[in-house]
Amino acid sequence: FLWCASCNCAPDPRKREALIRLEASRRTGGNITLNEREKLLDSKLQKLKQHDIEAGPFPPSMHFFKAKRFIDQSPVFSLIQKMPKGAALHVHDFAMVDVDWLVKNVTYRENCYVCFTDEQTVQFLFSSGQPASRPRCSSWTLLRSLREKIKNSTELDNSFIRNLTLFTEDPDRDYPSQNSVWKRFEQAFLVAYGLVTYAPVFKDYLYEGLRQFYEDNIMFVEIRALLPATYELDGRLHDKDWSMRACQEVVRRFTAHYPDFLGARVIFTVHRGINATEAVKAVEEAMALQRNFPNIMAGFDFVGQEDHGRPLWYFKDALSLPEDRGVNLPYFFHAGETDSQGTDVDQNLMDALLFNTTRIGHGFALARHPVVKEMSRKMGVPIEICPISNQVLKLVSDLRDHPATVLMAEGHPLVISSDDPALFRATGLSHDFYEAFMGFGGMSFNLGTLKELVMNSLRYSSLPSQRKKEAIEVLLVKWDKFVVESLL
Amino acid sequence: FLWCASCNCAPDPRKREALIRLEASRRTGGNITLNEREKLLDSKLQKLKQHDIEAGPFPPSMHFFKAKRFIDQSPVFSLIQKMPKGAALHVHDFAMVDVDWLVKNVTYRENCYVCFTDEQTVQFLFSSGQPASRPRCSSWTLLRSLREKIKNSTELDNSFIRNLTLFTEDPDRDYPSQNSVWKRFEQAFLVAYGLVTYAPVFKDYLYEGLRQFYEDNIMFVEIRALLPATYELDGRLHDKDWSMRACQEVVRRFTAHYPDFLGARVIFTVHRGINATEAVKAVEEAMALQRNFPNIMAGFDFVGQEDHGRPLWYFKDALSLPEDRGVNLPYFFHAGETDSQGTDVDQNLMDALLFNTTRIGHGFALARHPVVKEMSRKMGVPIEICPISNQVLKLVSDLRDHPATVLMAEGHPLVISSDDPALFRATGLSHDFYEAFMGFGGMSFNLGTLKELVMNSLRYSSLPSQRKKEAIEVLLVKWDKFVVESLL
Ligand SMILES: [Zn+2]
Numbered sequence: 001f002l003w004c005a006s007c008n009c010a011p012d013p014r015k016r017e018a019l020i021r022l023e024a025s026r027r028t029g030g031n032i033t034l035n036e037r038e039k040l041l042d043s044k045l046q047k048l049k050q051h052d053i054e055a056g057p058f059p060p061s062m063h064f065f066k067a068k069r070f071i072d073q074s075p076v077f078s079l080i081q082k083m084p085k086g087a088a089l090h091v092h093d094f095a096m097v098d099v100d101w102l103v104k105n106v107t108y109r110e111n112c113y114v115c116f117t118d119e120q121t122v123q124f125l126f127s128s129g130q131p132a133s134r135p136r137c138s139s140w141t142l143l144r145s146l147r148e149k150i151k152n153s154t155e156l157d158n159s160f161i162r163n164l165t166l167f168t169e170d171p172d173r174d175y176p177s178q179n180s181v182w183k184r185f186e187q188a189f190l191v192a193y194g195l196v197t198y199a200p201v202f203k204d205y206l207y208e209g210l211r212q213f214y215e216d217n218i219m220f221v222e223i224r225a226l227l228p229a230t231y232e233l234d235g236r237l238h239d240k241d242w243s244m245r246a247c248q249e250v251v252r253r254f255t256a257h258y259p260d261f262l263g264a265r266v267i268f269t270v271h272r273g274i275n276a277t278e279a280v281k282a283v284e285e286a287m288a289l290q291r292n293f294p295n296i297m298a299g300f301d302f303v304g305q306e307d308h309g310r311p312l313w314y315f316k317d318a319l320s321l322p323e324d325r326g327v328n329l330p331y332f333f334h335a336g337e338t339d340s341q342g343t344d345v346d347q348n349l350m351d352a353l354l355f356n357t358t359r360i361g362h363g364f365a366l367a368r369h370p371v372v373k374e375m376s377r378k379m380g381v382p383i384e385i386c387p388i389s390n391q392v393l394k395l396v397s398d399l400r401d402h403p404a405t406v407l408m409a410e411g412h413p414l415v416i417s418s419d420d421p422a423l424f425r426a427t428g429l430s431h432d433f434y435e436a437f438m439g440f441g442g443m444s445f446n447l448g449t450l451k452e453l454v455m456n457s458l459r460y461s462s463l464p465s466q467r468k469k470e471a472i473e474v475l476l477v478k479w480d481k482f483v484v485e486s487l488l
Numbered sequence: 489f490l491w492c493a494s495c496n497c498a499p500d501p502r503k504r505e506a507l508i509r510l511e512a513s514r515r516t517g518g519n520i521t522l523n524e525r526e527k528l529l530d531s532k533l534q535k536l537k538q539h540d541i542e543a544g545p546f547p548p549s550m551h552f553f554k555a556k557r558f559i560d561q562s563p564v565f566s567l568i569q570k571m572p573k574g575a576a577l578h579v580h581d582f583a584m585v586d587v588d589w590l591v592k593n594v595t596y597r598e599n600c601y602v603c604f605t606d607e608q609t610v611q612f613l614f615s616s617g618q619p620a621s622r623p624r625c626s627s628w629t630l631l632r633s634l635r636e637k638i639k640n641s642t643e644l645d646n647s648f649i650r651n652l653t654l655f656t657e658d659p660d661r662d663y664p665s666q667n668s669v670w671k672r673f674e675q676a677f678l679v680a681y682g683l684v685t686y687a688p689v690f691k692d693y694l695y696e697g698l699r700q701f702y703e704d705n706i707m708f709v710e711i712r713a714l715l716p717a718t719y720e721l722d723g724r725l726h727d728k729d730w731s732m733r734a735c736q737e738v739v740r741r742f743t744a745h746y747p748d749f750l751g752a753r754v755i756f757t758v759h760r761g762i763n764a765t766e767a768v769k770a771v772e773e774a775m776a777l778q779r780n781f782p783n784i785m786a787g788f789d790f791v792g793q794e795d796h797g798r799p800l801w802y803f804k805d806a807l808s809l810p811e812d813r814g815v816n817l818p819y820f821f822h823a824g825e826t827d828s829q830g831t832d833v834d835q836n837l838m839d840a841l842l843f844n845t846t847r848i849g850h851g852f853a854l855a856r857h858p859v860v861k862e863m864s865r866k867m868g869v870p871i872e873i874c875p876i877s878n879q880v881l882k883l884v885s886d887l888r889d890h891p892a893t894v895l896m897a898e899g900h901p902l903v904i905s906s907d908d909p910a911l912f913r914a915t916g917l918s919h920d921f922y923e924a925f926m927g928f929g930g931m932s933f934n935l936g937t938l939k940e941l942v943m944n945s946l947r948y949s950s951l952p953s954q955r956k957k958e959a960i961e962v963l964l965v966k967w968d969k970f971v972v973e974s975l976l
């Protein structure tokens with residue numbers, strides 16, 4: 001050891017320096033050696049950071065909805081935007097595209113109907129004729145007629161945008177509890193549902209999602225997808241196989257147009273409110289998808305508010321099925337997205353590992369489970385940290401208190417992701433990278449931290465090993481270009 | 489290891505149970521074996537906890553000023569009040585006594601003058617004649633005359649109470665930043681100053697402080713004391729030796745009256761804004777006090793907002809003096825009471841240990857310093873966790889995000905204390921124990937956790953080893969009595 005517990009001598013400055021270096025080496029990126037150009041960029045970055053810290057309100061200490069305008073003006077943020085960020089490994093199917101696109105593009109298409117619910121929200125439906133009314137909803141109105149009638153649609157469109165996101169001026173007032181913000185979250189999802197499950201929009205949405213992520217300098221995406229039935233104008237429905245083929249086709253089309261984009265894969269998800277029988281059916285569906293779409297299908301997961309859902313252990317029979325049948329179905333469980341300590345749900349982290357999960361979504365509670373933390377480290381199972389999502393969904397207020405500060409100080413395997421950027425009005429990954437870089441490490445992080453996070457996103461992706469190797473090579477070329485250009 | 493990283497088998501429920509037990513054993517109190525009566529009380533306690541968690545707003549998730557009325561009604565809290573809590577190891581001299589006593593008792597004494605500052609605060613002074621006016625203050629008014637003039641003093645007294653605490657209905661609005669709440673903190677301290685440094689009040693304050701802590705079932709107190717000059721009616725001043733003798737005398741008088749109270753010791757503190765020369769003088773004063781009052785003097789510490797003060801390493805020459813002179817002066821440094829990551833101040837935790845500190849005040853930043861955390865554990869240096877203080881001073885909002893959740897999950901050596909209960913309108917230790925017990929562990933903590941925390945408070949006190957042993961024996965007798973009585 002570098003220190004002696006019982007020494008009665010004044011501290012030796014060299015030993016002190018050695019301890020500081022030892023601690024720095026443990027951090028995420030602490031073992032990355034920066035080359036000369038990277039060192040130059042790092043000094044520039046440290047100065048920019050210092051400025052953000054001293055300039056006034058420190059964005060990671062504020063709610064993202066209030067911090068966004070400060071972040072958007074930050075030179076650290078604009079550097080992070082330009083940085084190649086590798087892969088986004090934790091994003092949900094219908095929360096990828098800036099809702100402006102849904103409103104300005106999708107709702108202006110032909111045959112789009114709207115109705116107003118008695119909960120002050122809206123629903124949309126594409127149909128070739130007048131659709132049948134739904135309970136607790138006004139009758140359906142053709143949006144084109146409505147817009148013609150009211151002349152100026154700006155206020156209407158803005159109300160749609162408000163319906164589709166959680167964004168608000170005063171989040172602490174509007175969302176007093178975790179339950180209230182989760183309720184709005186699920187409402188916003190239902191508003192988008194009628195738009196994004198219309199078969200042509202389903203494909204366009206994915207294409208536009210990939211485009212927006214690509215614009216944020218992301219080269220690969222793993223999408224947690226519910227794969228709901230999509231519909232045509234005449235009400236005809238398509239099944240999951242159709243959706244998977246659609247994904248495959250869109251990704252192929254997209255990568256043909258943007259050859260330096262590596263593609264996307266799908267993690268099939270079901271709601272954790274289902275019962276054991278439904279879970280068996282879902283796992284069987286997942287195995288079928290895995291067999292039929294091995295290239296694009298990555299694995300299986302549960303979604304929904306963890307505290308209100310069933311614990312993973314409840315699903316143990318369903319989750320043992322693939323093993324029993326000798327089928328390889330990778331798991332990517334959301335786990336530990338909770339404040340409930342010592343409850344059944346609080347065991348989800350351990351159970352995710354016992355079921356050999358490939359990654360852990362969130363893992364917010366991991367730092368308070370020392371044994372599970374060691375397991376995940378020894379097993380090399382990374383956690384997917386989504387800072388803005390955790391803040392908006394009220395697990396943490398000041399991001400400097402996020403448990404990832406502890407995990408990154410220890411160099412725990414992890415990646416940064418954005419969960420539902422469209423609902424928070426965040427970009428693909430850049431806002432979350434800013435929050436993580438500034439909030440979790442302050443002045444202690446450097447360019448090596450960012451480089452390791454970016455490398456991790458490919459290292460821990462579900463890409464097969466050869467493709468992974470190639471992806472990392474491509475990333476490193478992009479990285480060097482980024483470093484050189486940022487020094488100009 | 490209990491798990492196998494590459495096993496392809498479904499999880500074995502017995503291994504899972506073993507992992508859960510292993511994690512439980514790591515926790516604070518996880519190795520304490522409860523006897524039959526304790527087990528009975530623990531089941532009762534678990535039911536009471538469950539009720540607090542399900543009943544409505546969960547107090548540790550709210551600001552203490554809003555949570556207090558819920559806590560005061562909680563049966564878990566009333567059990568904790570009755571529990572013998574051992575020692576309070578981190579409290580400050582002039583923040584121990586409920587301010588009602590200062591207003592209702594002290595300001596009603598003869599010769600008490602008040603003036604009103606241009607910052608809307610008040611100052612007090614005892615004097616035999618009209619005192620000279622102070623800058624930025626109204627002229628001094630004799631309080632007795634003022635009260636006779638206004639007839640009903642209730643509103644005046646309430647305004648004094650507001651001046652003497654940080655309590656407010658809407659803390660988030662009134663204290664938007666760490667700096668703003670620290671400013672009010674220092675203002676409140678100045679309001680009390682003229683009252684508590686009046687020599688007769690100085691003694692009475694300490695006596696009343698001990699009485700209130702004793703009433704909260706605390707048997708020993710270590711007081712961080714600035715030992716400022718005290719004054720008499722004619723303006724005559726007393727030095728630190730006088731204050732130490734006063735403490736000695738008061739403690740003797742108190743323990744004579746309450747023989748099961750073990751006493752109090754003093755940690756001499758100076759403000760961390762002083763320069764290197766002043767620090768040398770302060771450490772020399774501390775050494776003199778240590779020599780002259782070995783029974784009551786425990787050691788030395790710095791106080792004040794850590795982010796705005798000088799880092800410990802700046803004081804390295806002064807802090808090496810005792811060692812150089814072969815004198816033993818124990819240190820009890822406040823360190824890591826900060827959100828500033830990677831700054832000079834952020835090294836205070838490491839430097840406190842390098843200077844062989846006996847305990848660490850707060851250590852809020854410890855969990856994000858893995859090397860320093862290991863040092864403190866190997867050296868057996870406990871941290872003094874003050875949950876309500878950290879929340880009021882805006883280091884953390886929801887106490888479930890407090891880093892002590894991590895440290896207690898790992899069984900890190902620590903004690904629970906209250907810092908400045910009078911300023912927060914908290915009791916001696918009970919409110920902080922409630923917040924720690926409910927907020928840091930939820931359903932995962934049990935009666936063993938509380939027992940270990942209580943034992944720790946004596947184990948890590950500055951009492952000489954023989955007195956410590958006796959104290960723990962007395963505590964265990966009180967504990968058994970508490971368990972039996974709580975089962976009735
Ligand atoms: Zn998610």
Ligand SMILES: [Zn+2]
Pocket residue numbers: 578580822849907
């Ligand atoms: Zn303190």
